[in-house]
Amino acid sequence: MCGALSIIFVAVLYSQTQAEIGREVAIPRHLQDGEEFDVSVSDLIRYGKKLFEAHFTSQEGAGRPLAKGTGAPLADPNSALIFPRNNNRISGPESNSCAGCHNQPIAGGAGDLVFVLGQRFDFATFDANDIVPTRGAVDELGRVVTLQSIANSRATPDLFGSGYYEMLARQITADLQVVRDSLRPGGHAQLRSKGISFGVLARNLDGYWNVSSVEGLSPESIASEDSEHPPSLLILPLSQGGAVASLRVFTVNAFHQHHGMQATERFGIGTDPDGDGVVDELTRADITACTLFQATLPVPSRIVPDSPVAQRAVRDGERLLTRSAAQAATFPRCRSTGKDGSTRSRTRITRVAISRSARPLRSRSI
Numbered sequence: 001m002c003g004a005l006s007i008i009f010v011a012v013l014y015s016q017t018q019a020e021i022g023r024e025v026a027i028p029r030h031l032q033d034g035e036e037f038d039v040s041v042s043d044l045i046r047y048g049k050k051l052f053e054a055h056f057t058s059q060e061g062a063g064r065p066l067a068k069g070t071g072a073p074l075a076d077p078n079s080a081l082i083f084p085r086n087n088n089r090i091s092g093p094e095s096n097s098c099a100g101c102h103n104q105p106i107a108g109g110a111g112d113l114v115f116v117l118g119q120r121f122d123f124a125t126f127d128a129n130d131i132v133p134t135r136g137a138v139d140e141l142g143r144v145v146t147l148q149s150i151a152n153s154r155a156t157p158d159l160f161g162s163g164y165y166e167m168l169a170r171q172i173t174a175d176l177q178v179v180r181d182s183l184r185p186g187g188h189a190q191l192r193s194k195g196i197s198f199g200v201l202a203r204n205l206d207g208y209w210n211v212s213s214v215e216g217l218s219p220e221s222i223a224s225e226d227s228e229h230p231p232s233l234l235i236l237p238l239s240q241g242g243a244v245a246s247l248r249v250f251t252v253n254a255f256h257q258h259h260g261m262q263a264t265e266r267f268g269i270g271t272d273p274d275g276d277g278v279v280d281e282l283t284r285a286d287i288t289a290c291t292l293f294q295a296t297l298p299v300p301s302r303i304v305p306d307s308p309v310a311q312r313a314v315r316d317g318e319r320l321l322t323r324s325a326a327q328a329a330t331f332p333r334c335r336s337t338g339k340d341g342s343t344r345s346r347t348r349i350t351r352v353a354i355s356r357s358a359r360p361l362r363s364r365s366i
Protein backbone atom coordinates (compact mmCIF):
# COMPACT_ATOMS: atom_id res chain seq x y z
CA MET A 1 0.00 0.00 0.00
CA CYS A 2 2.71 2.40 1.10
CA GLY A 3 4.84 1.64 -1.97
CA ALA A 4 1.96 2.04 -4.41
CA LEU A 5 0.88 5.33 -2.90
CA SER A 6 4.47 6.55 -2.88
CA ILE A 7 4.79 5.86 -6.59
CA ILE A 8 1.51 7.64 -7.35
CA PHE A 9 2.55 10.52 -5.11
CA VAL A 10 5.96 10.93 -6.73
CA ALA A 11 4.30 10.79 -10.14
CA VAL A 12 1.92 13.55 -9.03
CA LEU A 13 4.80 15.55 -7.59
CA TYR A 14 6.73 15.57 -10.83
CA SER A 15 3.93 15.74 -13.33
CA GLN A 16 2.21 18.82 -12.03
CA THR A 17 2.34 20.53 -15.38
CA GLN A 18 -0.80 19.03 -16.96
CA ALA A 19 -1.92 22.11 -18.85
CA GLU A 20 -5.34 23.52 -18.14
CA ILE A 21 -5.52 26.71 -20.18
CA GLY A 22 -5.79 29.79 -17.98
CA ARG A 23 -5.13 27.89 -14.75
CA GLU A 24 -1.90 28.78 -13.04
CA VAL A 25 -1.22 27.21 -9.65
CA ALA A 26 1.96 26.14 -7.88
CA ILE A 27 0.50 22.99 -6.31
CA PRO A 28 -2.18 21.36 -8.54
CA ARG A 29 -2.71 18.47 -6.12
CA HIS A 30 -2.23 18.83 -2.39
CA LEU A 31 -1.39 15.92 -0.16
CA GLN A 32 -4.64 15.04 1.60
CA ASP A 33 -4.94 14.50 5.35
CA GLY A 34 -4.01 10.91 6.16
CA GLU A 35 -1.82 10.47 3.08
CA GLU A 36 1.18 11.83 4.99
CA PHE A 37 1.28 8.54 6.89
CA ASP A 38 1.42 6.47 3.70
CA VAL A 39 4.22 8.15 1.76
CA SER A 40 7.88 7.69 2.63
CA VAL A 41 9.56 10.27 4.85
CA SER A 42 11.92 11.30 2.05
CA ASP A 43 8.99 11.91 -0.33
CA LEU A 44 7.27 13.90 2.40
CA ILE A 45 10.35 16.09 2.88
CA ARG A 46 10.66 16.57 -0.89
CA TYR A 47 7.03 17.64 -1.07
CA GLY A 48 7.60 19.95 1.94
CA LYS A 49 10.45 21.61 0.04
CA LYS A 50 8.16 22.08 -2.94
CA LEU A 51 5.65 23.88 -0.70
CA PHE A 52 8.45 26.00 0.81
CA GLU A 53 9.57 27.06 -2.68
CA ALA A 54 6.12 27.28 -4.29
CA HIS A 55 5.06 30.60 -5.83
CA PHE A 56 1.43 30.57 -4.80
CA THR A 57 -1.08 32.37 -6.99
CA SER A 58 -4.45 33.97 -6.26
CA GLN A 59 -6.12 31.03 -8.06
CA GLU A 60 -5.05 28.73 -5.25
CA GLY A 61 -5.75 31.18 -2.43
CA ALA A 62 -2.73 33.48 -2.22
CA GLY A 63 -3.68 36.86 -0.80
CA ARG A 64 -6.00 37.65 2.09
CA PRO A 65 -8.56 40.27 0.98
CA LEU A 66 -10.41 40.42 4.33
CA ALA A 67 -7.81 39.35 6.89
CA LYS A 68 -4.86 41.00 8.61
CA GLY A 69 -1.57 39.12 8.77
CA THR A 70 -2.32 38.30 12.41
CA GLY A 71 -5.37 36.28 11.33
CA ALA A 72 -7.86 38.84 12.67
CA PRO A 73 -10.45 40.41 10.33
CA LEU A 74 -9.49 43.74 8.71
CA ALA A 75 -10.12 46.86 10.80
CA ASP A 76 -11.96 48.18 7.75
CA PRO A 77 -13.61 45.39 5.73
CA ASN A 78 -14.79 47.99 3.20
CA SER A 79 -11.22 48.49 2.05
CA ALA A 80 -10.39 44.91 1.09
CA LEU A 81 -6.83 43.91 0.21
CA ILE A 82 -7.47 43.44 -3.47
CA PHE A 83 -5.39 44.87 -6.30
CA PRO A 84 -3.68 47.33 -5.97
CA ARG A 85 -3.86 46.82 -2.17
CA ASN A 86 -2.98 43.12 -2.36
CA ASN A 87 0.73 43.58 -1.70
CA ASN A 88 2.51 45.74 0.89
CA ARG A 89 6.17 45.45 1.90
CA ILE A 90 5.43 46.63 5.45
CA SER A 91 2.11 45.09 6.46
CA GLY A 92 2.07 42.17 4.00
CA PRO A 93 1.29 40.08 2.15
CA GLU A 94 4.61 40.86 0.52
CA SER A 95 5.84 37.71 -1.18
CA ASN A 96 4.52 34.51 -2.67
CA SER A 97 7.08 32.02 -1.46
CA CYS A 98 8.87 31.17 1.81
CA ALA A 99 12.03 30.81 -0.27
CA GLY A 100 11.47 34.33 -1.61
CA CYS A 101 13.08 35.40 1.69
CA HIS A 102 14.74 32.24 3.10
CA ASN A 103 17.06 31.46 0.19
CA GLN A 104 20.76 32.02 1.00
CA PRO A 105 22.59 29.94 -0.08
CA ILE A 106 19.71 27.46 -0.65
CA ALA A 107 15.99 27.21 0.20
CA GLY A 108 15.64 27.30 3.99
CA GLY A 109 18.60 29.68 4.32
CA ALA A 110 18.90 33.28 5.39
CA GLY A 111 17.79 36.36 3.48
CA ASP A 112 17.39 40.09 3.31
CA LEU A 113 16.13 42.55 5.90
CA VAL A 114 12.34 42.68 5.90
CA PHE A 115 9.61 44.15 8.10
CA VAL A 116 7.88 42.12 10.79
CA LEU A 117 5.09 43.13 13.23
CA GLY A 118 3.55 45.49 10.65
CA GLN A 119 1.01 42.76 9.86
CA ARG A 120 -1.37 44.03 12.54
CA PHE A 121 -2.19 46.86 10.14
CA ASP A 122 -4.59 46.27 7.24
CA PHE A 123 -2.44 48.11 4.71
CA ALA A 124 0.31 50.53 5.75
CA THR A 125 -0.24 53.92 4.06
CA PHE A 126 0.95 56.59 6.57
CA ASP A 127 -1.98 58.62 5.20
CA ALA A 128 -2.37 61.66 7.49
CA ASN A 129 -6.14 61.69 6.91
CA ASP A 130 -6.67 58.10 8.08
CA ILE A 131 -7.77 57.92 11.71
CA VAL A 132 -9.08 54.32 11.83
CA PRO A 133 -6.94 52.35 14.32
CA THR A 134 -4.65 49.81 12.61
CA ARG A 135 -6.08 50.46 9.16
CA GLY A 136 -2.98 52.11 7.76
CA ALA A 137 -1.69 55.11 9.66
CA VAL A 138 -2.58 55.07 13.38
CA ASP A 139 -2.00 52.32 15.94
CA GLU A 140 -4.35 50.62 18.44
CA LEU A 141 -4.28 53.70 20.68
CA GLY A 142 -4.85 56.15 17.83
CA ARG A 143 -1.20 57.27 17.73
CA VAL A 144 0.20 58.24 14.35
CA VAL A 145 2.80 55.68 13.25
CA THR A 146 5.97 56.32 11.27
CA LEU A 147 8.17 54.03 9.24
CA GLN A 148 10.34 53.68 12.35
CA SER A 149 7.51 52.76 14.73
CA ILE A 150 5.04 50.77 12.61
CA ALA A 151 7.17 47.65 12.34
CA ASN A 152 10.53 46.14 13.03
CA SER A 153 13.14 45.69 10.33
CA ARG A 154 14.73 42.25 10.83
CA ALA A 155 17.11 40.05 8.89
CA THR A 156 15.62 36.81 7.60
CA PRO A 157 17.32 34.08 9.68
CA ASP A 158 18.41 30.75 8.24
CA LEU A 159 16.54 27.65 9.39
CA PHE A 160 19.51 25.26 9.29
CA GLY A 161 19.48 22.95 12.29
CA SER A 162 16.11 24.29 13.39
CA GLY A 163 14.85 20.77 14.16
CA TYR A 164 17.57 20.44 16.83
CA TYR A 165 16.68 23.90 18.07
CA GLU A 166 13.05 22.94 18.61
CA MET A 167 13.96 19.54 20.07
CA LEU A 168 16.27 21.16 22.62
CA ALA A 169 13.47 23.53 23.66
CA ARG A 170 11.09 20.56 24.00
CA GLN A 171 13.58 18.66 26.16
CA ILE A 172 14.08 21.66 28.45
CA THR A 173 10.31 22.10 28.75
CA ALA A 174 9.94 18.41 29.65
CA ASP A 175 12.68 18.69 32.32
CA LEU A 176 11.01 21.75 33.87
CA GLN A 177 7.61 20.05 33.86
CA VAL A 178 9.03 17.03 35.73
CA VAL A 179 10.22 19.40 38.48
CA ARG A 180 6.83 21.15 38.44
CA ASP A 181 4.86 17.91 38.69
CA SER A 182 6.83 16.78 41.74
CA LEU A 183 5.89 19.88 43.74
CA ARG A 184 3.46 19.46 46.64
CA PRO A 185 1.64 22.42 48.31
CA GLY A 186 4.10 24.31 50.51
CA GLY A 187 7.11 23.10 48.51
CA HIS A 188 9.55 24.82 46.20
CA ALA A 189 12.20 23.67 43.72
CA GLN A 190 14.95 24.94 41.44
CA LEU A 191 13.95 24.95 37.78
CA ARG A 192 17.12 23.85 36.01
CA SER A 193 17.81 22.06 32.76
CA LYS A 194 20.93 21.57 30.67
CA GLY A 195 22.90 23.90 32.91
CA ILE A 196 20.40 26.76 32.56
CA SER A 197 18.64 28.07 35.64
CA PHE A 198 15.07 29.31 35.35
CA GLY A 199 14.80 30.38 38.99
CA VAL A 200 12.59 28.80 41.62
CA LEU A 201 9.01 27.54 41.31
CA ALA A 202 6.97 27.32 44.49
CA ARG A 203 3.48 26.32 45.67
CA ASN A 204 1.71 28.13 48.42
CA LEU A 205 0.12 26.08 51.19
CA ASP A 206 -3.28 26.41 49.48
CA GLY A 207 -1.78 24.79 46.36
CA TYR A 208 -1.59 27.97 44.27
CA TRP A 209 1.47 28.28 42.05
CA ASN A 210 3.97 30.95 43.02
CA VAL A 211 6.01 32.04 40.01
CA SER A 212 7.45 35.24 41.50
CA SER A 213 10.97 33.75 41.50
CA VAL A 214 10.74 32.02 38.10
CA GLU A 215 13.07 33.66 35.59
CA GLY A 216 13.46 33.78 31.83
CA LEU A 217 10.11 32.30 30.77
CA SER A 218 7.51 34.23 28.83
CA PRO A 219 4.39 35.50 30.66
CA GLU A 220 2.14 32.95 28.89
CA SER A 221 4.41 30.11 30.05
CA ILE A 222 4.12 31.05 33.73
CA ALA A 223 0.42 31.93 33.70
CA SER A 224 -1.73 29.77 35.99
CA GLU A 225 -5.47 30.14 36.53
CA ASP A 226 -5.69 28.26 39.81
CA SER A 227 -4.13 25.45 41.81
CA GLU A 228 -5.54 22.84 39.41
CA HIS A 229 -3.90 24.48 36.37
CA PRO A 230 -0.14 24.70 36.76
CA PRO A 231 1.96 26.98 34.55
CA SER A 232 2.96 25.27 31.29
CA LEU A 233 6.64 26.30 31.59
CA LEU A 234 6.84 26.07 27.79
CA ILE A 235 10.07 27.24 26.22
CA LEU A 236 9.22 29.30 23.13
CA PRO A 237 12.37 29.07 21.01
CA LEU A 238 11.40 30.77 17.77
CA SER A 239 11.31 34.37 16.53
CA GLN A 240 13.57 37.12 17.78
CA GLY A 241 11.47 37.71 20.89
CA GLY A 242 11.24 34.00 21.78
CA ALA A 243 7.50 33.97 21.17
CA VAL A 244 6.65 30.86 19.12
CA ALA A 245 6.67 27.28 20.39
CA SER A 246 7.31 25.25 17.26
CA LEU A 247 8.25 25.19 13.59
CA ARG A 248 4.74 23.98 12.87
CA VAL A 249 3.05 26.95 14.53
CA PHE A 250 5.51 29.33 12.86
CA THR A 251 4.85 27.75 9.47
CA VAL A 252 1.08 28.06 9.79
CA ASN A 253 1.43 31.72 10.83
CA ALA A 254 3.97 32.56 8.11
CA PHE A 255 1.84 31.04 5.35
CA HIS A 256 -1.03 33.26 6.39
CA GLN A 257 0.94 36.44 7.10
CA HIS A 258 3.32 36.51 4.13
CA HIS A 259 1.30 34.71 1.46
CA GLY A 260 -2.34 34.74 2.53
CA MET A 261 -2.43 30.93 2.45
CA GLN A 262 -4.62 29.54 5.26
CA ALA A 263 -4.02 26.17 6.89
CA THR A 264 -7.10 24.17 7.86
CA GLU A 265 -5.62 23.34 11.26
CA ARG A 266 -5.77 27.03 12.26
CA PHE A 267 -8.72 28.37 10.25
CA GLY A 268 -10.96 25.28 10.00
CA ILE A 269 -12.04 22.96 7.21
CA GLY A 270 -14.36 24.36 4.54
CA THR A 271 -14.02 27.94 5.79
CA ASP A 272 -12.92 31.08 3.95
CA PRO A 273 -11.92 33.57 6.67
CA ASP A 274 -9.88 35.76 4.29
CA GLY A 275 -12.72 36.08 1.79
CA ASP A 276 -10.79 35.12 -1.32
CA GLY A 277 -13.24 32.42 -2.43
CA VAL A 278 -10.82 29.55 -1.84
CA VAL A 279 -11.25 27.06 1.03
CA ASP A 280 -8.84 24.49 2.48
CA GLU A 281 -5.81 26.22 0.99
CA LEU A 282 -3.29 24.12 2.96
CA THR A 283 -4.04 20.71 4.44
CA ARG A 284 -2.74 19.32 7.71
CA ALA A 285 -0.60 16.97 5.59
CA ASP A 286 0.87 20.00 3.76
CA ILE A 287 1.89 21.63 7.03
CA THR A 288 3.44 18.40 8.30
CA ALA A 289 5.50 18.10 5.10
CA CYS A 290 6.66 21.74 5.10
CA THR A 291 7.56 21.55 8.81
CA LEU A 292 9.52 18.33 8.25
CA PHE A 293 11.46 19.94 5.41
CA GLN A 294 12.59 22.73 7.77
CA ALA A 295 13.20 20.44 10.76
CA THR A 296 15.52 18.21 8.73
CA LEU A 297 17.64 20.98 7.22
CA PRO A 298 21.24 20.17 8.12
CA VAL A 299 23.23 21.83 10.89
CA PRO A 300 26.08 23.78 9.28
CA SER A 301 29.51 22.31 9.97
CA ARG A 302 32.93 23.96 9.83
CA ILE A 303 35.72 23.77 7.34
CA VAL A 304 39.06 24.61 8.98
CA PRO A 305 41.80 25.82 6.59
CA ASP A 306 45.29 24.22 6.60
CA SER A 307 47.13 27.44 7.43
CA PRO A 308 48.45 27.35 11.05
CA VAL A 309 47.69 31.07 11.45
CA ALA A 310 44.07 30.54 10.42
CA GLN A 311 43.82 27.44 12.64
CA ARG A 312 45.06 29.44 15.65
CA ALA A 313 42.50 32.15 14.90
CA VAL A 314 39.79 29.48 14.70
CA ARG A 315 40.86 28.04 18.09
CA ASP A 316 40.83 31.53 19.65
CA GLY A 317 37.41 32.17 18.16
CA GLU A 318 36.09 28.89 19.51
CA ARG A 319 37.37 29.69 23.02
CA LEU A 320 35.70 33.10 22.88
CA LEU A 321 32.44 31.60 21.66
CA THR A 322 32.49 28.91 24.36
CA ARG A 323 32.97 31.59 26.98
CA SER A 324 30.07 33.67 25.67
CA ALA A 325 27.86 30.56 25.41
CA ALA A 326 28.67 29.82 29.07
CA GLN A 327 27.78 33.41 29.93
CA ALA A 328 24.56 33.11 27.97
CA ALA A 329 23.69 30.08 30.10
CA THR A 330 24.40 32.07 33.28
CA PHE A 331 22.63 35.24 32.15
CA PRO A 332 19.99 33.89 29.80
CA ARG A 333 17.45 36.67 30.07
CA CYS A 334 16.72 39.62 27.89
CA ARG A 335 14.16 42.23 28.77
CA SER A 336 11.79 43.81 26.32
CA THR A 337 9.00 46.30 26.73
CA GLY A 338 5.57 45.39 25.38
CA LYS A 339 3.09 47.67 23.62
CA ASP A 340 1.24 48.14 26.90
CA GLY A 341 4.46 49.22 28.66
CA SER A 342 4.90 45.94 30.59
CA THR A 343 8.39 44.46 30.72
CA ARG A 344 8.92 40.90 29.60
CA SER A 345 11.81 38.76 30.61
CA ARG A 346 12.74 36.05 28.15
CA THR A 347 15.31 33.35 27.80
CA ARG A 348 17.16 33.27 24.53
CA ILE A 349 18.84 29.98 23.90
CA THR A 350 21.67 30.86 21.60
CA ARG A 351 22.10 28.95 18.39
CA VAL A 352 25.72 28.45 19.45
CA ALA A 353 24.65 26.52 22.51
CA ILE A 354 22.32 24.44 20.42
CA SER A 355 24.64 23.51 17.62
CA ARG A 356 27.21 22.56 20.23
CA SER A 357 24.87 20.25 22.06
CA ALA A 358 23.21 18.88 18.93
CA ARG A 359 26.39 17.64 17.40
CA PRO A 360 30.09 18.19 18.05
CA LEU A 361 31.63 20.61 15.56
CA ARG A 362 33.69 18.78 12.98
CA SER A 363 36.88 20.05 11.47
CA ARG A 364 37.92 19.22 7.96
CA SER A 365 41.06 20.24 6.13
CA ILE A 366 40.87 21.94 2.78
Ligand code: HEC
Pocket residue numbers: 052094095097098099100101102114115116154155156157158159237238239240241247250251254255258290294
Ligand atom coordinates in the same frame (compact mmCIF):
# COMPACT_ATOMS: atom_id res chain seq x y z
C1 HEC B 1 9.16 38.51 3.75
C2 HEC B 1 10.24 37.61 4.13
C3 HEC B 1 9.88 36.27 4.73
C4 HEC B 1 9.06 35.30 4.20
C5 HEC B 1 8.29 35.33 2.88
C6 HEC B 1 9.09 34.19 5.14
N1 HEC B 1 9.89 34.48 6.20
FE1 HEC B 1 10.32 33.26 7.74
N2 HEC B 1 11.28 34.77 8.69
C7 HEC B 1 11.50 36.04 8.16
C8 HEC B 1 12.06 36.89 9.18
C9 HEC B 1 12.46 38.36 9.05
C10 HEC B 1 12.13 36.11 10.35
C11 HEC B 1 12.60 36.57 11.75
C12 HEC B 1 11.36 36.95 12.53
C13 HEC B 1 11.63 37.32 13.96
O1 HEC B 1 12.76 37.33 14.41
O2 HEC B 1 10.68 37.62 14.67
C14 HEC B 1 11.65 34.78 9.99
C15 HEC B 1 11.63 33.71 10.87
C16 HEC B 1 11.21 32.44 10.54
C17 HEC B 1 11.26 31.30 11.42
C18 HEC B 1 11.78 31.31 12.86
C19 HEC B 1 13.28 31.17 12.86
C20 HEC B 1 13.91 31.35 14.24
O3 HEC B 1 15.03 30.85 14.43
O4 HEC B 1 13.34 32.01 15.12
C21 HEC B 1 10.71 30.24 10.75
C22 HEC B 1 10.54 28.83 11.26
C23 HEC B 1 10.31 30.73 9.44
N3 HEC B 1 10.64 32.07 9.34
C24 HEC B 1 9.66 29.95 8.49
C25 HEC B 1 9.07 30.52 7.35
C26 HEC B 1 8.15 29.79 6.48
C27 HEC B 1 7.74 28.35 6.65
C28 HEC B 1 7.78 30.66 5.51
C29 HEC B 1 6.76 30.45 4.40
C30 HEC B 1 5.45 30.00 4.80
C31 HEC B 1 8.46 31.92 5.77
N4 HEC B 1 9.23 31.80 6.89
C32 HEC B 1 8.35 33.04 4.95
C33 HEC B 1 11.24 36.43 6.87
C34 HEC B 1 10.39 35.75 6.01
